[in-house]
Structures are given as C-alpha cells and as structure tokens.
Amino acid sequence: MKSLVLEEKHSLSLRDFPIEREEAMGSRDVRIKLHTVGICGSDVHYYTHGQIGPFKVERPMILGHEASGIVIEVGSQVAALKVGDRVCMEPGIPDPNSRATRLGMYNIDPAVRFWATPPVHGILRPTVVHPETFTFKLPDNVSFAEAAMVEPLAVGVHAATKAQIRPGDVAFVMGAGPIGLVTALAALAAGCSRVFVSDLDDAKLEIAARLGPITPINVTKQNPAKEILAATDGWGAEIVFEATGSPKAAASIFEPLCPGGRVVLIGGQSQPIAYDAGAAMVREARVENIFRYAHVFPRCVAMLSSGSIDVKPLITRTFAFDDSVRAFEIAASAPKGDVKMQIAMPQ
Template sequence: MEAKALVLEQRRELSLRSIDLPSRPGPDDVKIRIHTVGICGSDVHYYKHGRIGPFVVEEPMVLGHEASGTIIGIGSNVRHLKVGDRVCMEPGIPNPVSRASKLGVYNVDPEVRFWATPPVHGCLTPEIIHPAAFTYILPDNVSFAEGAMIEPFAIGMQAVVKADMRPGDLCVVTGAGPIGLMVALAALANGASEVLISDIVDEKLAIAEQYDGLTPVNTLNESLREALDQRCGGDWGADVVFEASGAPHVYDNIISYSRPAGTLVLVGMPIEPVNLDVVSAQAKELRIDTVFRYANVYDRAIALVASGKVDLTPLITDTLAFSQSIEAFERAAEALPGDIKLHITLGS
C-alpha cells in the first residue's frame, strides 16, 4: 500500500512522501490509525547524524516510535482488542521464542525489531500494522497526547524497577531532559520522598519545579553535592542516583552523589567514552545497573497516568500538524532550551 509518511532519505534530508508499507494485518496483528507521535532524541539523532552506534540509515526510513491511535482492523486471532479501541503501542517487537524473551527481558533480545531503528520503519504515517500483543488500550481519561508519552515514560518506569527502590528513598536524577524528567516522575510515583534533578538549563528545570517532590538544581550555580549535604550530611548521599543526561563529564563526580551501599542506575547513553571511578564505587559497595528501553512496564505506566498520580502533560511543549513534520524535526534538531517534547498530530 502506498501511504504518505515522514521519510528520512539520508542524513539531514527529510521528505513527506508516499512509501510502500504493509496494509493488511496478519492473524495476530492490528491495524491502527495513528493520531499522535512524539519526537524522540533518537529520531533527531538519526536525522542529524544518520546513525546511532551500529545502527546506520542505509536506505529511506520512516521515523517515529512514540505513538497513539485508534484500531481500525484486527487479525483473526485477536480477542482482547476491537475496532474503535484507543491505544498506544510498544514499538519493540521481539522474537517471542528467543532466549531473552523467555527470560522476560525481551528488550535486549538481539532480534528485536524496533520502530525507526534501521532498517525498520517507524510510525509517522497515517496507518500502521502492529502486533496485538504489544498494543495497549488507553483508558477513557487518558488522551491521545498522553498515550504518545507512555513510551518515554516507560523508560522512567524501567529505571525505577531496576533501582529496586524503597518508599521514602532520596533520589538524584542528573539531566532534566525528557528522559530525566520521566525518570524523576517515575521515582516519585514509586515512593521517593524527594528527587533532586540537576541540569544547566533553567528552562528545563522550570518544568521540574512544577512538580511537588522534584527539587531542581542548576549545577552552574550550585553543587549537587552541596545540595545533598544540606539533606543528609557530608558523609552520606542519595539512596538512588539515576544518570539520565548522557553527558560524559557527569561521570566524573557521580559516585560521590550516592550513599554507601546505594544504587546507581545508568539511563542516559553517552556518545563518548566516560571515566567511572570503579574503586570509589567498590569502596561504597554501590550496586550499578543499566537501562536499555523497557520490558513488562507498559501496562503499569498507563495505569499510573490514568490514576492521576503521574501528569505528563506539562512535558508536552508544542503540537504540530502532520503537514509540518519536517518543520517539527528541524525545530527539534535546534534543541531549544524550552522544548521538552514536541508532538506531531495526524488525527482530529
């Protein structure tokens, strides 16, 4: 089927044109009319650089993987969904019989096919086909815009699951970009007493300041270690530290933010090698964990938004029409200080 889509032709070249995409759902699939798609940092990275690590754009690829929409067709084996259901979609499709899937860690299945990761097309097109098993109903009180935010929020959920948090934990999040804010909100929902979130951009920290329990720290003006000292003394630190900036220099001091026997969770992806003081981590006997996407958290992410315990709407900076997709990506590539999440809408 020929369908109009936002296509990354090659590095720094986008077009809004027709492309041949699957049009009929298989027996275990659903067909979805896309309503809202968020622009992720990985989408922008592919646009600007044409690759992320070993994933290289070698032929035209449809962008987008944070989406919501409405089911307009179902496969013969699908029972838990129906035409008309409002849904959001988990964009990674693993091999269900792989070793990773059988262990419950399908996000690290080497065979996973993830939207808008070469050579897999994304979802910035009016209709897509997707496995029903990775399609989730949106409750009536969750908007399409919020549904498109579930994918990045799932990363925050994965981070707190990996952290094995306890109620009342004091947390630190380094980086107040979209993912850092998602991690911070997930930590609050998981029982953190306070989350210190650091950045050097006041506009990002102003978003964090809207939430009770999030304490912004501009590290151009205040040391994060000093902010921790005010709460727990110079010989202690946070129960859980989440690194969500991906900035290599953050690793220079990150061990000092944690208390002895605390937890460090690495969420951001540095594009350069980092220096991690392993001996200092050993001396504190830190537990260090990592995050790559998410697994088995989507339903809980949706439930938290539906319950009102997590409000993602302040993170949505602006929404542009599908016809403005190229403009939206050019704006996202500028990384304006006040932009957290840009949305593209295909529905009314």
C-alpha cells in the same frame, strides 16, 4: 501513504511511501490509525547524525516510535481489542522464541525489531500494523497526547524498578530532558520522598520543580554533590539516575551517592566513560544499566489513568503532521524550555 521520511542525514521529506506492501496483517495483528506521535531524541539523532552506534540509515526510513492511535482492523485471532479502541503501542517486537524473550528479557533480545531503528520503519504515517500483544487499550480518561508519552515514561518506570526504590528514598536525576523528567516522576510514584534534578537549562528545571517534591540544580551555578550532601546531613542520595548521556556528567555519578546506594545508567553514551571504581567500592555501590524497558506499559497506562503520574506538563509543543519537517528542524536546535514535542496526525 504520506510519511515523514529521513532520506539521509540532514534530509527529511513528507512524501508518499509504499510501506503498505511491506506490512501484511497476521491473524494476531491489528491495524492502527495513528493519532499522536512524539519526537524522541533518537529520531532527532538519526536526522542529525545518520546513525546511532551500529544502526546506520542506509536507505530512506520513516521516523517515529512514540505513538497512540485507534484500531481500525483486527486479525482473526485477536481477542482483547476491537475496532474503535483507543490504544498506545510498545514499539519493539522481539523474537518470541529467542532465549532472552523466553527468560522475560525481551527488550534485550538481539533480534528485536524496533520502530525507526534501521532497517525498521517508524510510524510517522497514517497507519501501522502491530501485534495485539504489544498494543494496549487506553482508559477513557487518558488522552492521545498522554498515551503517546507512555513510551518515554516506560523508560523512567523501568529505571525506577531497577533501582528497587524504598519508601522515603532520596533520588538524584541527572538531566531534565524528557527521560530525566519521566524518571523523576517514576521515582516519586515509586515512593521517593524527594528528588533532586540537575540540568543546564533553567526553563526545564522550572518545569521539574512544578512536578512535585523536586529540587532543581543548575550545574552551571551549583555543585550537585555539595547541594545534595548538604540537604541530607552529609549522607547523600540513595539513588542516582544518569539520564544526560554526557560523559562528563556520568563521570561524577558516585559523588552524591550515599553508602550502599544504587546507580542506574539510563543515558546512552556515544563513547566509553570514566568510571571511578574506588568511589564505587568504598560505597559498595550497586550499578544497574537499562535498555529501553520491559513489562511496564500496562503499569504506565494505569498510573496515567489513576493520576499518580501526570505527564501533561512535559508536553511543551504540538505540530501538525504537515509541519513535521519544521518540527524536526526545531527539535534539532534544542530550544531552551522544550521538553517533549509531539506531532498530531491527520484525522
């Protein structure tokens, strides 16, 4: 099975990989032929650094976890899906008997197995076996490319849910990468009247400005807190989403926040960050953290189908599977203006 394999840090290859022997079909599983796979920042980080936190690439690993495809085989007890169904897949499989899963927090089950997180292989390969429970049928008007965006969109929707957005709220999203922009879209869909988005990249900010009532802020030229306070008569934003993963950015999360506001930390931090407890205290700020998502994939698919969220402007480049090594090299260079790169699998 020809796959995109991370051999070790800075070393990728397209080669046959004997993954089929590791994936027996269960009675409640489906086999999916992959169609479109997105390149996530975590995939790129494994390529450039060889590890994320405690998860270290110690043997060759197939990359990729944002995907859509077609069901080509179903287990004997599969009821909701059939051969030929177009689907997207939630990449984390928890232990159904764990305490976290039984409490509904399956995304933070310590035993969760997540695609392209060592030692679990990803899905930049022809087919994958996956539980029916975490496989979602697509409406006819949702394309494979849009469906491969459901996984990152789920992060934004989970963050917006944690923020408890109220109609008319003003939000500030720090970071105009894929996660920042899907969070801005989710915030608008949840009822925000206006969203500010900050970044260093004018090209990404231009994309953000076309997504709706979004005000771009280039942090190299403008002070986000001053801009937001001036635009809100000194009150500030009801919600601040931190989606940069930058310790410097995270240190300023309370500056543009209104009294009683909410902060949602999304961006993964590689080291401890400065936290202004005094600034949080005088605002009685509520701070939430998210880890991936839970219970939101069907909501994301429904919003794409209804048109309440449009992710198509975020898909800035598509590569053929045979060019996937070059695609990762380009993604690792962080070219300006690129938001989401995807790989089209052979059909």
